[in-house]
Amino acid sequence: MEESDIKGGMKAARIFEFLSEEESEEFVRVSEPVVFAPGEIIIREGGTPSSLFVLTSGVVEVMKRVPGRGTRKLAEIDASDGRTVVGERGLLGSSGASATVRVGSAGEVEAIKIPREAFREMIRAGNPAAYKLATRITRLLARRLTRLDEEVVGAIRELDRRGETDLDVFRDKLITEWMV
Amino acid sequence: MQPTVESLPLFETLAPEERPEIASLLEPASFAAGEEIITEGGPEEYLYVLTSGEVEVHKEVVPGRHQHLATMQAPTVVGEMGLMTDPTATATVTARDAAEGWRLPREAFLRSLDSGSVAAHKIAYEIGRTVAERMAATDEAVAKIIAGLEEDRASADRDFDVFGDKLMREWSF
Numbered sequence: 001m002e003e004s005d006i007k008g009g010m011k012a013a014r015i016f017e018f019l020s021e022e023e024s025e026e027f028v029r030v031s032e033p034v035v036f037a038p039g040e041i042i043i044r045e046g047g048t049p050s051s052l053f054v055l056t057s058g059v060v061e062v063m064k065r066v067p068g069r070g071t072r073k074l075a076e077i078d079a080s081d082g083r084t085v086v087g088e089r090g091l092l093g094s095s096g097a098s099a100t101v102r103v104g105s106a107g108e109v110e111a112i113k114i115p116r117e118a119f120r121e122m123i124r125a126g127n128p129a130a131y132k133l134a135t136r137i138t139r140l141l142a143r144r145l146t147r148l149d150e151e152v153v154g155a156i157r158e159l160d161r162r163g164e165t166d167l168d169v170f171r172d173k174l175i176t177e178w179m180v
Numbered sequence: 181m182q183p184t185v186e187s188l189p190l191f192e193t194l195a196p197e198e199r200p201e202i203a204s205l206l207e208p209a210s211f212a213a214g215e216e217i218i219t220e221g222g223p224e225e226y227l228y229v230l231t232s233g234e235v236e237v238h239k240e241v242v243p244g245r246h247q248h249l250a251t252m253q254a255p256t257v258v259g260e261m262g263l264m265t266d267p268t269a270t271a272t273v274t275a276r277d278a279a280e281g282w283r284l285p286r287e288a289f290l291r292s293l294d295s296g297s298v299a300a301h302k303i304a305y306e307i308g309r310t311v312a313e314r315m316a317a318t319d320e321a322v323a324k325i326i327a328g329l330e331e332d333r334a335s336a337d338r339d340f341d342v343f344g345d346k347l348m349r350e351w352s353f
Contacts, residue, residue: 066327092305093312098319123305126195131301135293138308142264145315149270152322153241160242 001033001110009056009112015085015136016054023129030118036109043087043101050090050097051116055079058109060086063100074099079109088137091119188229190257190306198299205289206282211275217258218273224262226283230254233279239271246272254279260307263289 001009006028010016016024034053036042043050045065055077062075077086086101091114103109122130186192186199194202209228211217217228220240232254241247249271252258258273263286292300 064323066323069327089312089315092308093316094309095313095316098316098323126298128296128298128301131298131305132296134308135301135304138304138311139264141308141311141315142261145311145318146261146265146270148315148318148322152318153239156241157243 001112003028005056006031006033006112009054012056013054013084015088015133015140018136019129019132023132026122026127026129027114027133030114030122032113032115034111034113036103036111038103038105038107040103040109041100042103042109042111043090043097043099045098045100046096048096049093049116050087052085052087052091052114052119053101054112054114055084055086056110056112058107059104060109061102061104062086063102064098071100076104077101089141091116092134092137092141188231188255188257190229190260190303193302193306194299198302201292201297201299202284202303205292206284209281209283211279213275213277215275216272217275217279218262218269218271220269220272222269224259224267224269225286227257227259227263227286227289228273228281228283230256230258230279230281232281234276235279236274236276237271238274251276254281259283260310262286264304264307264311 007024010024010027010031016027019027036058042053042060045063057079059076059078061073062077063071064074066072077084087097090097119130119133123134186194186196191199191202206229209226211233217235218224220238234251234253235256235258236248237250237252237258238246239249259269262269263284267286289300289303293304
């Protein structure tokens with residue numbers, strides 16, 4: 001992948017669209033073009049916090065281990081559709097990934113990797129572009145977390161309406177660290 | 181009086197020369213015992229940095245019933261979600277006893293972010309680290325709950341499939 005392809009791939013991902021030309025260049029410098037074979041794992045559930053990947057072509061599957069139920073497929077992400085970034089939480093968080101991202105069987109996946117370590121190094125150096133990206137990811141995660149919380153509360157209300165008896169357990173497990 | 185922002189975890193990564201910029205945005209705030217600092221469903225225009233006192237967080241999870249979610253001891257921060265999302269509070273925060281500290285107005289903070297202030301971005305980054313960990317914990321809790329619901333109902337109940345799908349859409353991994 002040429003440098004111009006990396007730039008183009010990053011531009012297409014909305015997560016980078018707010019960066020100036022110079023700031024984008026800084027990420028282009030630390031990014032790595034990567035190609036994954038069919039079936040290859042890009043992010044492993046429970047592994048180390050992930051790097052960020054901008055998917056530029058191909059299809060990935062998102063898989064999650066569900067306790068006592070094996071592995072469940074959560075989603076399929078096609079790089080030609082809207083959402084093309086995976087692993088953004090890993091850049092900010094210190095926990096391992098909560099799902100596995102695997103290349104589909106149909107063909108390889110091309111991506112641009114922003115290594116977590118390179119990003120953290122930029123943060124340590126006080127790099128404004130890295131902080132801007134972090135703020136963007138924070139807003140994205142905060143919005144998703146708010147919607148996730150709303151869905152959880154909606155489900156609890158629905159269970160309560162139906163007179164579910166295991167409601168307390170359900171509620172206590174879910175609402176552990178509410179952020180106001 | 182200028183607040184000592186460096187003593188709070190949210191601000192400790194600020195360089196000494198960045199602290200005055202943030203300190204200048206802070207306004208003193210104090211609350212009487214029982215007073216609501218943030219009201220669920222109401223506006224969330226400030227981040228509160230509490231330096232003394234204890235606060236309780238409640239949410240009306242089921243209409244008419246207020247669930248106690250947490251008790252937090254100063255030094256602590258509340259209102260950080262409002263800073264990064266729509267400024268509508270998703271829970272109520274009440275002072276258990278007299279509480280004191282500082283408030284950071286959302287508008288002023290967002291202006292600093294927009295103008296490229298590294299100090300403001302550093303605060304956003306610290307909030308982001310907390311949000312990312314909270315997201316990880318919620319993902320795991322949701323996975324366990326969905327597994328439990330499926331087991332109970334042997335997947336016969338389509339509603340829970342829909343619930344599961346909706347939850348999964350908002351995941352960040």
